[in-house]
Amino acid sequence: MPTILITGGHSGIGLAAVRQLAAKGNDIVLAGRSSGRMQPAADELRARYRASVTMLTLDTSSLASVRAAAAQLHKMREAGEIEPLDAILCNAGGRFDGDVSYSPDGYETTFATNCLGHFLLVELLLASLVEGGRVVYTASGTHDSQSTDGKLVGAAVEPDATALANNGKNGVKALSAGKRYSSSKLCTVMYSYELDRRLRRSDSSVVSIAFDPGSVPETAFLRGMPKPVQWISGTPVMKGVSKRIGVITSDMEFSGASLAALATDPDYADRSGEYFQANDGNLSAVRSAQLSYDKRRARKLWDDSKQLVHLTANEEPACLR
Template identity: 70%
Template sequence: MTSILITGGHSGIGLAAARVLAAQHTDLVLAGRSVERMRPVADELRARHDVSVTMLTLDTSSLTSVRTAATQMRTMVDSGEVTGLDALVCNAGGRFDGDVSYSPDGYETTFATNCLGHFLLVQLLFPMLTGKGRVVYTASGTHDPDTTDGRLVGRSVEPDAIALATAGKDGAKPLPAGKRYTTSKLCTVMYAYELNRRLRKANSPVSSIVFDPGAVPETGFLHGMPKPVQWASNTAAMKWVMRRIGATTSDAEFSGASLAALAADPDHANVSGTYFQAHDRTLSPVRSARLSYDERRAARLWDDSKRLVHLTDEEEAAQLR
């Protein structure tokens, strides 16, 4: 039996997805920064569903951590501890409010965590995917500046990997936190589409899917916001307001189940290159931002990201074998 790897599978939407998958007798690899936080979840899933749950230490803000995790994953596959991957779910991420900060590699933290870490992880783990495996990216409707979601958080800007990675350096004015977040999610959508184009060109059966879980206030997404904002966001009144103004709303249980379905359900076996959205307890394929379909920009984002993560030609070639 093969497994599904979920980054951030021990909390929020990732945890909700992990619980659904475990209940379906799917073995899991939980990837996250803290073994101490992952362990209770792994113990719970093993006890309730008699599945294999492996923990993988991974910090997507650190390229060294990503490479170490990929090496450890290869060792586990080679030894038979993990028998392969049916899906790689790139779900971890966050919004980093306050002053601009930088990753251990010197890249702006939001872009490093939400984009570059997963970009590199997909390249390195791709050879471990089964023949009809799936890569599922958790994005956000906030990436689209023409929607209520995008306007509420901060309109995304040009998906320029070099500029985003070095934002705020050399005296330049950094982007506000909201724009750093929404632009990172625009890049996530574009990575998914560009991967799909490359897979189709190589006649690969692997799928690349992108998912907007909607606004889910009961997750840890708002942990950096003031306490009154956190409290208000989870009230019935605020949820009503969000729906009235046209925001994309969901809850952790439904969005987690939707993420699990995109990773494993046979109904989603042939939807590569599609953007799905969870809204009002409905999962639907929808259009993403107009800019996300720009193939020239996506190719440049991909190539610049390759350079930023120091991806070798051999590592990228392994992706398309």
């Protein structure tokens, strides 16, 4: 059976996606920080859809955890416990409000969690993808500083991996939580495009897609905000206001179904290097921020990220060099 690995598939949009994938007969690898939090989702998928579900402990904020998870997956593959991967869904992430904080590796938490962990994971698992397999990155419309989403959250800054990883250090004023988030999502879109360019140069059939699920108040995205803010964001009135001012809006089920479709539907098998957006019940390819298409910046982002995750020659697939 087709096998899909997803980070953050035990809640929110990720869970909505894996329900769709499991219902269609896909095997699921749930990758997340806590087996206790993943267990209810795994139990549901097995009972409701008779799906084969494997849990993989993985914290994208920790490079050691990512490496351990990749090694564990390779062991399971060699033992015949799971099939080769048909898709890797880089879906986990978050906005970390409050004072700037740092990962176990000493990198700013937002950039470490949303960017570096997934960057390393794709490097380590790309060889486990089948021919024509897919990598789908969950991005955000906030990455575009010219969009309403970007202006409301905080305009993304220069996609400089080294600066973002060390944000707030050495006397430099830390970016706001919103800017840290939107900048991480700009980098996510650029990783997707740069991966596509490298895959095409090597004649690989693997597909790389960026996905904006839209603003989905039902998710835990605002969990760090005051309870009244969390409540009002999900009301019909607020949703209506958001649409009128140009915020890209969606709901949990549609965004989850869209992510599942991008991962497996034949319609997207030849759409590598594109950016798809779920907006008010429609999934369509749209233009991302102008800056996201800058090839020079993307190459630097990629190469600097390799240095930050301490990628070795043995870890990097030949097709990505």
